[in-house]
Amino acid sequence: MRRTGASSPKLVPADVLISLNAGLDETVNLSETLAMDFSTLWLAVIGEECDGLAAGGVTGRMALAGLAMGERWAEFRDHQSDTVRGWACYARVAVGGDLSGVLQDLKPFAADPHFGVREWVWLAARGRVIGELDLAIEILTNWSFDPDPNIRRFASEVTRPRGVWCAHIPALKLEPWRGLPILEPLREDGSRYVQDSVANWLNDAGKSQPEWVRGLVADWGEIGVADRIAKRAMRSLSE
Template structure:
């Protein structure tokens, strides 16, 4: 997606950490080097220059790069950034947590839970993307840990439990085990199959659509079973339609 032209005033707000992005084009348009210099003026010029050199890299690489630079210059405490006005900076907090070598995978997930419930849509995505490589490496461990999250009062947290474990992703590492054996996520999907939130419903439907690209028969069987049990439930009807849209 190309960067959208922004007014000089709007760009200054975003690059200065004074405002949140309102849509994806604005997220992609943020100048990370300028934002780093604005929110962390103690950073040496060489660090900001390194961020500037990475301007043409993919955004997930730049998110991780910003977190790496902050940590390297004693600015790596996520608590310092977790409540920042800028959604991009709060996203850097996600990556600081996700890349912290001192934390176990379970502790990373727990530390990201509040960010998974952030009011901003972008931060909620960074919360799982920041730890996705670790999830892909050990999905069963993550499944066990986030299963209780499917009962959380917040639809954002319930969605995280599903979205973080989607078998495929545009900006994320694929999860080989769940592409080939999606049945491992049976309990998680069952817990969310009639969720009242459209935000969660979309994630469940997309999860199954992902799985259907490698295991279409399993997805058909899962949806057929749900149709028998939840034929009149509008949430499940919506999920089943979304799940089978590519079959």
């Protein structure tokens, strides 16, 4: 039976933490990730020490681990630990290369069955997307038609104008309509996972361009839009 995750990092059972830090199991929620000792996990998986993994914010430590992993990322893309697979996402981005190749290599992570890896991959890719926004939108527009809802969700999530744990995308805060090639194919998506991402995208945009969001949702209402998207996209505008 799958365990129920602790409600806070301090409440994660010792035996669970030992298994997670050894790279033998996957996390079941964010509390477990925040409770982990990345230095211990790194030593268990890589076999050597890595400075800086024991302190600081979790996204910074993920990025640092990816930078240290570097070219070895492919060795760990199927690792049992979701956290290690997350490191591999950051590592692939750190290695660099043309954006198309980077995104293609990240695509399996975007389809990962674990929720955490699906978050780490878009967070890892965010900087490259911001740096080459027009090209990223061109590439990711095709992902909006992918049969896998996880891939479709990535296309929306990685381009959200705002974020809590990530850099904002100033260009899309100012001109959110530039993201329409990605969003239009998703307006009637049948997956709630995708619907929530699209709604959050528009809710982000509404904080800087509220009239545009109102107009878009109204236009979509004429041609078809998932009710969940329409309601959630407007939630901040109705406050």
